[in-house]
Amino acid sequence: MKTIDLLGLRDSFAEHRVLLCFNGPISKSLIEDIGNALRGYMEAELAPANATMDVFAVYIEMAQNIRHYSRKRGDSDLTAIATLAIAREEDGHYAVSAGNLVDPEDGERLVATIEALAQLDKQSLKESYKRRLREPRGTDGHSGAGLGLLDIARKSSQPLSARLTPQPGGRCFFSLQATI
Template sequence: MKYIYDLHKTMLSRNLILVYEGEFTQEITKSVLAMAERNMDSMGEESSIKRKVFNVMVECLQNIVKHSDDFNPLSAKRNAAIFIIGKEDDRYVVTSGNPVDTEAADALKKRIDEINELDKDGLKAMYKDIIKSNSLSNKGGAGLGFVDMARKSGQKLEYDFEDMGEGFKFFSLTTTILRF
């Protein structure tokens, strides 16, 4: 049972206020968002910051639900993913992770690098271009999520891909929202 205490200490040391690992559905997404919102309310967070954090959380969770591949070599779980939100003095950190196939990983890397190269005006122009083109992917997304996360946070998106074998990678994405 020591691992429970170790996990607790890790969560405290990293200022994690919400961690969820497992299957993500629309219902679970709603519950995670409601818990995070209650946590921010109980901490007396400003409404403008809550809106930014909430927007980023919604985009992260939608990405997991829409784009997570049905693969987890460590268990029989389908769509196993993780979502974490942490609060430090001057920022919130929203992190998500889920398996993707190698081809999707390459496309994600290219897309995020392209977004990270843009300034505020460039992000705004890209957002408008995507809205005007009005094209949906085969998974129902228009490609606005990462752009919107970068716009709302005002920060570069951080990401990583860990090889899982069998043609899959674990995609981790971190978005930081400053509290001022």
């Protein structure tokens, strides 16, 4: 077994100002536990209450999206792998990032949706969110229509950014970042 360079990992986390990072199988209870740790850390850091709530909400939405996608594909809690990181930027904003393996077609659709959202101003995002709320749910009972992404975009102080990186085996790694 290869030795993990913990010092190098620590230095990388310090350089990127990472407060919290997780990589591995994600379950409902783990999402909750990490969320509680995140909230506790931000409260101890004396972060403004509105920033704490927004960072927490965005983290929860991103983590749940990964879990829902994995379950839809038939993955178990042990194979629903997520990579999540929350960092504090020098200007006081928080970068909330999440990523997972996706089918290329799903990833391309998601990146296109996020790129379209990135073009909207705050008022347009608000109007789109309200319009989406009034739309009927899909016949499968799962909205999947991007209401959560719209909410993340509304909470973000900068446009969302997404990346799709091809991986061996025909899948892609999708990553999303929101700045709160």
